Amino acid sequence: MSIPIKKALEKVPGGMMLVxxxxxxxxxxxxxxxxKFFGSFTGAFFTGLAPLLAVFFVCLGATLEVKSTPYILKKGGVLLGSKILFAILIGVIAGRFLGEAPIDSGILAGLSTLALVAALNDTNGGLYISLMGQFGRKRDAGAYSILSLESGPFLTMVTLGIAGLSAFPWQALVGAILPLALGMLLGNLDKNMRSLLAPLVPAMVPFLGLALGLTINLNAVVEAGLLGIALGLFVVFVGGAVLLLADKLTGGDGVAGLAAATTAGNAALVPAIIATANPVYAPAADHATVLVAASVVVSAVLCPIVTSAWAKRVQKRARLQESDDNSREQEAPTPKHAGSTPELT
Incomplete structure (x- = not known):
């Protein structure tokens, strides 16, 4: 008896990750x-997203040639810079109207500048890497080593203008890059190591998806209501449009930009950290936590669908372009003989 599980997953947009x-x-x-109930290896899997990502980075790094490093820096820098600038823009606009406190009544009750900035400032790395791995853009996946600099409250603090609490330890910077660098070292020193590790990149995608899902509580969407869903939609579609444009303006096809239009799971912790650092944000922290948690879930569901649809569109355009180029080559006029009489004008 054979069940076509893989084919069924592939029929769902982003299914290898999303399902x-x-x-x-x-x-x-x-x-x-x-x-906790099962413990052992099963229990470890429930909290094992970070180690899985580390292993994925090593395997991914083994597929990258040294000559692609400038591309990774460029792609990661563009996506990171675009996210930061967009979050700052939204923070400045929202800050002028809302200040630090949340809206206290009406359909937007609970919305705050803190919630908007925290949801925009941190990319779901596991989802981004998995989508890039699934669509075969290995160099774009490596760009997350740069995007990972936005993890935690650092950029949110900077965006909100909190002074004196923006230190980002160098150990965290190095730690974010080491697994990828190790994989690149292994793959470039020994082609056999590259051959060994490369096949693991697509195979790890569903495991990353499951591990990521085990950190998400769907009750957050219900608790946040329509406002939380709207925040997630804003991150995916408005933030995604900005990132897609930035990606395309720098020579990309937009897929990496859309794949980065998410909210990371640890972003839900940021409002509480911000409120501890600056009590003026305390009234907004509770609502912001729920809204950001909802954005995590909504963006995790929608981003693979949107990214997959766009990737298929890009691939279709590439096939049509290739077909047109072949047709032009076949229809190209035969050169005239050297001795032929030129036409009069």
């Missing part, structure tokens, strides 16, 4: 203590 993520989120929502 395991959904399964993990359902498990975490219905049985949040399942990891």
């Amino acid at each position: 395991p993520l959904g399964i993990g989120a359902v498990i975490h929502t219905l049985a949040p203590d399942a990891g």
Whole structure:
């Protein structure tokens, strides 16, 4: 008996990532203590996203040639810079109207500058890497080693203008790059190591999806209501449009930009950290935490669908362009003989 599981997953947009993520989120929502209950290897998987990402980076790095390093710096820098500038723009606009406090009544009750900036400032790295791995853009996946600099409250603090608390330890910077660098070293020193590690990149995508899903509580979407869903839609579609444009303006096809239009799971922790650092944001922190958590879920579900649809469009255009180029070559006029009489004008 054979069940075509792989084919079924591939029929779903971003299915290799999205379906395991959904399964993990359902498990975490219905049985949040399942990891502790089973313990051992099963329990470790419930909290094992970071080690899985580290291994993925090593395998991914092994597929990258040294000559692609400038590209990684460029791609990561463009995406990171675009996210930062867009978050700052939204923060400045929202700050002028809302200040530090949340809206206290009406359909937008609970929305704050803090919630908007925290949701925009941190990319879901596991999802980005998995989408890039699934669509075969290995160099674009490596760009997350630069995007990872936005993790945590650092950029949110900078965007909100909190002084004196913006230190980013150098150890974290180095630690974010080391696994990728190790993989690149192994792959470039020994082609056999590259051949060994490269096939693991697509194979790890569903495991990353499941591990990521096991950190997501679907109740956050229900608790946040329509406002939380709207925040997630804003991150994916408005933030995604900005990132897609930035990606295309720098020679990309837009896929990497859309794949970065998400909210990371640890972004839900940022409002509480900000409120601790500056009590003026305390009234907004609770609502912001719920809204950002909802954005994590909504963006994790929608981003693979949007990215997959755009990737298929890009691939279709490439095939049509290739077909047109071949047709032009076949229809090219035969050169005239050297001795022929030129036409009069």
